[in-house]
Amino acid sequence: MSPDEYCQNKAAQSGSSFYYSFLFLPPERRKAITALYAFCREVDDVVDECTDPSVARMKLAWWRGQIEQMFKGHTEHPVMQALAPHVQAFDITEKRLDAVVDGMEMDLYHDNYPDWPGLEKYCWHAAGVVGEMSAGIFGYKRPETLVYAAKLGLAFQLTNIIRDVGDDARRERIYLPLEDLARFNVTVDEILDRQYSDRFVALMKFETERARQCYREAMLALPEEDRRAQRPGLLMAAIYHTLLDEIERDNWQVLDQRISLTPIRKFWLAWKTWVSGGRGLTRRLSH
Structure with a gap:
């Protein structure tokens, strides 16, 4: 092989x-x-x-x-x-590849994050820097495209965190910022015990809006000049944002199940976005 x-x-x-x-x-x-x-x-x-x-x-x-x-x-x-x-x-630089490994090491030292800045730093190491390297592979002319790519990686990672709350709890990990749990009166034990409540739903609505804001900021940062070259990232955005919609439609029932899209649906979203050049997607996610 x-x-x-x-x-x-x-x-x-x-x-x-x-x-x-x-x-x-x-x-x-x-x-x-x-x-x-x-x-x-x-x-x-x-x-x-x-x-x-x-x-x-x-x-x-x-x-x-x-x-x-x-x-x-x-x-x-x-x-x-x-x-x-x-x-x-x-x-693809040595510094950027090392930054990915830094993110993995953060998982070894941190079971949770006290606030959004701490989680945002982790998300950059786990996905934002990967977005930057991916943008280089796809091709770009404007430096603003790296801002778009890092922000989109952040949106993807937040979507993963929202989807995987239950899975992470089973590993005794909580990625949602502890300050957010306190804001909505949700305790760590409730999540670790996977206890569903109206307070938990309110917390997840808040985190979902934070992820949507990252998608919006990413789309607004993408220069029109580079949009066609960056279509692979837009394909991923179409899939991940649809997953976020699906989680919301299911009322954030993420504590005891892992919500996902079928392979055929992912392929359809990817093909549709590629053919359209991502124009409709960028307009939709920008608002």
């Missing part, structure tokens, strides 16, 4: 919405974004699959070493072998 095939399998097996945005790209850009996504999955799996934090830290340190070695011209892991040919062409 070639390094590119390894990354392709990693992306396809994940079932992530990101996979659908790759399908419409030219071959070299598709290889680059697939390798980047596979790298993100590898380091994320370290935290998800290692029950011993010390082992997870050792594995993340190993990945840092892989990043450093790649920029010195040496690659060992198939993901790094697949990624290496694209780093210079698409401005």
Whole structure:
């Protein structure tokens, strides 16, 4: 199996919405974004699959070493072998890849976040910086596009956090800012015990509006000049925003189930957005 095939399998097996945005790209850009996504999955799996934090830290340190070695011209892991040919062409820097690993390490040291600035910092490491690297792969001319990409990554991460409240609680993790829980009189124990209430619904409405605001800010930051090149990100936005709508329609029943879209629906949203050039989506999400 070639390094590119390894990354392709990693992306396809994940079932992530990101996979659908790759399908419409030219071959070299598709290889680059697939390798980047596979790298993100590898380091994320370290935290998800290692029950011993010390082992997870050792594995993340190993990945840092892989990043450093790649920029010195040496690659060992198939993901790094697949990624290496694209780093210079698409401005995938060592600093940005290290920032992704920083986000994974934050998961090892933090079970919760006291306030929005703390969570926002985590979201940038987990998704915002990935958005910036993705924008480089898709292609852009205006620097404002990086603002759009980072903000869109933030919106995606918030959508994931809203969707996964119950799953995270089962791992004794709460990503919703503790100051927000206090504002709506929801206790940590209620979420860990997955207790549904009107107060919880009010909290989730608040978090959903925060995510929607991030989508709005992202769309407003995207220069028209770069909108066509950035269509893969807009494909993901169409899927993620539809998921957020679905969660709201289900009245935020996220404590005991994981709400998701079917693969065929994701593909339809991706295809429709690609064909339209994302014009309707950018107008809709900007308001």
